[in-house]
Amino acid sequence: MAKEEKNEDNGVSRREFLNKAKLLAGSVAGGMAMANLAAAGTISDKNKAKEIQIPGSTVKVPEPVYEVFNTDVLILGGGFAAVSAAMEAFGQGANLMMVDKGPFGFSGGFGMNWDNYVTSITDGDIAYKFNFWYSEGLCNQKALKAVFNHMPNHRIMVDIANRGTSAFGRTKNGQLFKVPMPGQEMVEHGFSRHESDEIKRQGINVVERTMITNLFMQDGRCIGAMGIYLPTGAFRVFRAKAVILATGPCTWHYGWISVSPVSLGSPDNTGDLDAIALKNGARITGCEFFANDLISIYPEGLAASYNGGIGADDINYAYICDKNGDFWMKDIPKPEMNRGLFAREVAKKILEGKGSPNGGVYIDCRTNAVLDGLRDTYKRNVKPYKELFGIDVQKDLLEVAVEWYESNAHPIIDENLATDIPGVFCPVGGGLRGAKSGGIALNMSASSLAAIKAVKYAEDNKINKIGWQPVNNEFARVYEILNRKVKNPVRPHAVRHAIQKAAYKALGPIRDAASLESSIKEIVRIKKEDLPRMNVSNKTKIFNTEWKEAIENYNMIDMVEAMCRAALMRTETRGQHYRSDFKKRDNENWLCNITVKLLNGKMKLDKEPIVCLDYTPDQVKKFIDNKFAL
């Protein structure tokens, strides 16, 4: 039982805390001052009733008060994609603003200050072909080509160096350490902190700790976005002429251990804007594809954490073994390895009954050669694992599981990186990856192109009138979630874990119709029975993490449903989508994308033909059935 000791002194003086409280007021006011610079002013809609009645509910929500911001190009997100878009738009002289759910520079995958592997292009034509081949034919050729044409020789490492990284990995004699790839080369030791520092140095306007909960739509066009300032619960409206969606992958969806899903991703990665785009009429695609590493799952508190764990991937895989100590992958030549094959190999082992007790396999780090060859991020965990957690990888095999680090589910885009919603661009949009996994480099090149397109759109498309009804509706929706009183309440984290469990059961490295159907059934049940009685137990507006969780759940559940439905529909194996009941790639029926659309609250799935430019579908089939050759 909890024991309360309100106002107890306990060594910390009351005065000290009052001082802190004052400081807080100061800092929040500071944030507002920054906001007001760009704001059209805080408005209270006086024509509306004092309270908004939620249809079909007795919940009363307060009279809406909005903090209104105004910009031309609105960038949603504060990760790799968002900062690249912001730097490009800023360089074009655009009036822009970024909105980040987390503390900027510390949020999303981007906010983890790890040793990034970054890829630069050496030959744009070969890199384009390779990316297309790797997508197993599903990429939108026009969109992918547009990105490579935009930056045919994108030396990302030079950009990154100019933003502050000084010491990429070196060989023993001081040469730059490069990993060659077709048309590309990869270097290590990019650190993302420099990117956020650069945004601050340039003076780009970032509105942080603000969670976007909906797009601002008018007559079918997007004219901004809205959401909650988490530290105070204030409702913010962002007006804009063009919007860029860069809110990262859907990775917090996949299972639940004790503090995280089976993902190295961030709790910020709840796929909000993908779900929001879907709800606003956009088609999303790529839902059945994801990307993975193999990462240790014990101690539970560090499970699946790339930075807190030890693991392996499609670049370093020789030390992966099954339960009988068979290093079955080590003979696969590096040029033939890719994430899809990697995931499928693990899946096969597990199906053969040679996996580990928790549905993974093992890594063997007992030799110095393996230890020395580990990525620095993993290597730095070896000592603390032993000293803090009593796990000695030099003595014992380590169990590792397939986690999710990226998802491909995003709004479908065209060669202008424009989504189905006029005014909304998506640099990581569905169509750029196909069955291939995403990563920093392509995100950055595409974001720069998306920014150029968005800046142009903002110049060409004025907004003539503005109606506040969608804002009032959204305000009512999110405040209803906070103030809701229900008979048989269930807390948001419990609903979330049910969603995550359903995703984990069906969307793992091995998929089949039965588990997908059963998870879809469970998702439909959660939507019907659990979401309406989801109850935020503490009604505070100040950094209410439960309220945030509850709002995110509405997004997460739609994305998991879309992922399960698309995975069920694709009755073949391609990329990391491995169907144990359809083990072969089937180009006759499945050289196409699957799109998901919401129609009257129901998901409608369609086959979407691939968009061709350089290769006809027949040429694509031949091309991808062969090994990659120049």
Added chain:
Amino acid sequence: MNVKILKYDPSTDSAPYYKTYNVPWKKNITVLEVLVYIHENHEAIAFDYSCRGRVCGRCAMMLDGEPMMACYTPVKKDGDIVIEPLKGFPVIRDFIVDKSKILERIAKIEARVRSKPLVESDITAVMDPALAKKIGDLEWCCRCLSCVAACPVINEMKDPEKFIGPAGLVALGLRYYDPFDEADRIIEAVQNGLYACIMCGNCNNVCPAAEINHLEVYSELRKEAEKKGLKT
């Protein structure tokens, strides 16, 4: 185990207060797991985290009076513990603190100063691997600001204008070693309180990045400052 935590919601509480919860102990349970347990099984609390691997810095807080990373710190035995928000920062709610005052300054310091942009040949040129390692080690600073919470000088002075604190000095060290940076980082270090530091090493003890040797960085900056006659 009994877990006493310091709670505060400025919209309802006149001052922060302690509350104690029972949490089942397990081998290798992390402080973050304890917080999640309380949030899910007792009552909602506000805390923040992301990476579970001491690289995002968001989960820094106090365990039994010492700063640490909740994600990466195991609770060794089934006893009583006290968890509080990171010391010295304004509390937004419960464990969520506002670090912006120092973070903004560090971001500005660590931005490179240079007249002309780098070109590819600057980067591909040979770099002494020892220098690359020296810089690379400092890159692991995740700006959790545990060091600031543990620093007796900054806690006494409370004025980052006079003393930026350990994380800021590490950022200055990084740019001092950076062969591409053209600013005088020694003057800047002295201005930012290089000699206010008493070299107690608390920062190094609480730092989650084993790669960073704080005292070595400060000593090298001081040696250079002395050469320039800048010792204060």
